[in-house]
Amino acid sequence: MANQRLRALLRWTKWADWAIAAVGFTIIIFVLTFFFDSSSTDGAASSVNLPASDLVDLTLLHNAKDRGALCLDGSLPGYHFQKGFGSGSNNWLLHIEGGGWCNTIESCSTRKTTALGSSNLMERQVSFSGILSSDPSQNPDFFSWNKVKIRYCDGASFAGRPESEFKNGTNLFFRGQLIWEALMDELLSVGMSNAKQAFLTGCSAGGLAAVVHCDDFRERLPQHATVKCLADASFFLDESDVQGNRTMRSFYDDVFHLQGVAKSLDKNCLSRMGNSSCLFPREFIKNIRTPVFIVNPAYDFWQIRNILVPDVSDPQGYWQTCRLNIHSCNPNQLEILKGFRNSLLNALSEFQQKNEAGMFVNSCYIHCQTWMAETWHSPSSPRINSKTIAESVGDWYFNRGAVKLIDCPYPCNPTCYNMDFTRH
Numbered sequence: 173m174a175n176q177r178l179r180a181l182l183r184w185t186k187w188a189d190w191a192i193a194a195v196g197f198t199i200i201i202f203v204l205t206f207f208f209d210s211s212s213t214d215g216a217a218s219s220v221n222l223p224a225s226d227l228v229d230l231t232l233l234h235n236a237k238d239r240g241a242l243c244l245d246g247s248l249p250g251y252h253f254q255k256g257f258g259s260g261s262n263n264w265l266l267h268i269e270g271g272g273w274c275n276t277i278e279s280c281s282t283r284k285t286t287a288l289g290s291s292n293l294m295e296r297q298v299s300f301s302g303i304l305s306s307d308p309s310q311n312p313d314f315f316s317w318n319k320v321k322i323r324y325c326d327g328a329s330f331a332g333r334p335e336s337e338f339k340n341g342t343n344l345f346f347r348g349q350l351i352w353e354a355l356m357d358e359l360l361s362v363g364m365s366n367a368k369q370a371f372l373t374g375c376s377a378g379g380l381a382a383v384v385h386c387d388d389f390r391e392r393l394p395q396h397a398t399v400k401c402l403a404d405a406s407f408f409l410d411e412s413d414v415q416g417n418r419t420m421r422s423f424y425d426d427v428f429h430l431q432g433v434a435k436s437l438d439k440n441c442l443s444r445m446g447n448s449s450c451l452f453p454r455e456f457i458k459n460i461r462t463p464v465f466i467v468n469p470a471y472d473f474w475q476i477r478n479i480l481v482p483d484v485s486d487p488q489g490y491w492q493t494c495r496l497n498i499h500s501c502n503p504n505q506l507e508i509l510k511g512f513r514n515s516l517l518n519a520l521s522e523f524q525q526k527n528e529a530g531m532f533v534n535s536c537y538i539h540c541q542t543w544m545a546e547t548w549h550s551p552s553s554p555r556i557n558s559k560t561i562a563e564s565v566g567d568w569y570f571n572r573g574a575v576k577l578i579d580c581p582y583p584c585n586p587t588c589y590n591m592d593f594t595r596h
């Protein structure tokens with residue numbers, strides 16, 4: 173089972189890489205890898221062995237059509253809902269799926285032919301594991317809560333606006349903000365309006381959406397409810413790549429303008445910066461009033477492969493083996509990766525001062541650690557101070573103690589699960 177999940181992770185990370193390859197880097201190779209992989213058998217195998225109760229049906233947002241809240245291709249957005257039980261009946265955990273962004277008409281047009289742009293192509297059932305699991309041994313604090321996995325189909329972290337759509341035949345819908353609003357109304361109407369405790373979480377681009385909408389989420393819930401947010405592998409850095417180019421900044425700038433995300437972003441930040449820099453968590457997270465927890469590897473492979481060393485920045489292939497497996501990096505490359513870790517810690521320093529802030533920054537070569545049992549909570553999962561991510565997040569959520577954990581630099585932590593892209 174563990175093996176199958178790890179294989180699923182490998183498949184997913186290729187997929188996530190592809191989604192960013194929306195960035196325009198080596199898109200063909202990634203698309204081919206993705207389709208090749210999804211036609212292999214492990215996709216089916218990883219679901220077949222799971223207990224039936226872990227498989228949760230897709231629900232389409234039926235209030236969405238009248239409100240114009242549509243996926244990139246005009247289909248209805250969707251989510252998977254599992255009802256809470258026992259002591260969790262009035263508690264709600266939402267998890268927003270990740271998958272990069274699209275920054276051009278071309279990349280959004282490609283994306284709408286995938287599950288990240290069309291509910292017609294989404295799996296009808298997904299398995300709930302890690303932070304979404306209903307098994308107390310896998311998810312000790314949240315197993316009995318109402319749980320919702322929100323599918324990502326707009327390409328701009330639920331922050332796009334219809335005003336940005338080109339009306340000249342591209343047939344793309346930039347409705348992320350409308351999807352968010354329709355989804356909130358639907359969940360409130362099926363019981364979330366009685367929530368006593370609520371937790372908005374997400375991975376990667378989904379974690380970015382969770383923090384972008386965190387205060388809005390707080391405002392929609394009852395005043396007496398405890399409401400917190402968590403961003404997993406979403407602390408994207410505004411760093412130069414190894415050639416000194418602002419690859420990520422210009423990518424975000426394209427997303428920001430193409431999809432019209434400004435109105436969904438923090439007003440304080442926009443009045444200070446006035447531009448797409450407000451999509452970077454460093455710039456807006458300090459203004460969030462709701463408590464936030466950051467789970468982020470200091471050696472996030474997505475950030476290393478797309479921000480620090482995107483393919484275009486390494487035409488000689490000097491970084492090729494290091495990008496595939498951190499154990500293959502030479503001392504000089506490890507020094508550069510350590511510098512990237514320092515940039516992350518520096519970007520987090522102001523957030524870290526906040527009393528209510530929580531963090532778990534481990535030195536692993538991984539991306540998104542909350543949605544898989546193997547990294548969230550298992551005998552072999554990554555730990556800092558002997559606590560798993562699940563235990564650390566639970567301690568913070570339930571005020572069992574302050575949690576601001578920063579690991580020593582790679583390779584000091586033997587509990588890491590480090591992604592190996594050479595393994596198939």
Ligand SMILES: *[C@@H]1O[C@H](CO)[C@@H](O)[C@H](O)[C@H]1NC(C)=O
Nearest residue numbers: 277337338339340341342343
């Ligand atoms: C549609 O119009 C916009 C704005 O004039 C333009 O930038 C874009 O290139 C056009 N797209 C196509 C596919 O013609």
Ligand SMILES: *[C@@H]1O[C@H](CO)[C@@H](O)[C@H](O)[C@H]1NC(C)=O
Nearest residue numbers: 414415416417418419484485
């Ligand atoms: C990156 O920067 C180098 C110079 O440092 C420049 O020659 C190159 O064209 C830039 N690449 C891109 C994709 O902008």
Ligand SMILES: *[C@@H]1O[C@H](CO)[C@@H](O)[C@H](O)[C@H]1NC(C)=O
Nearest residue numbers: 421422425445446447448449
């Ligand atoms: C946004 O504004 C800041 C501060 O003026 C500037 O440093 C940065 O380059 C701008 N970013 C973009 C993408 O224009």
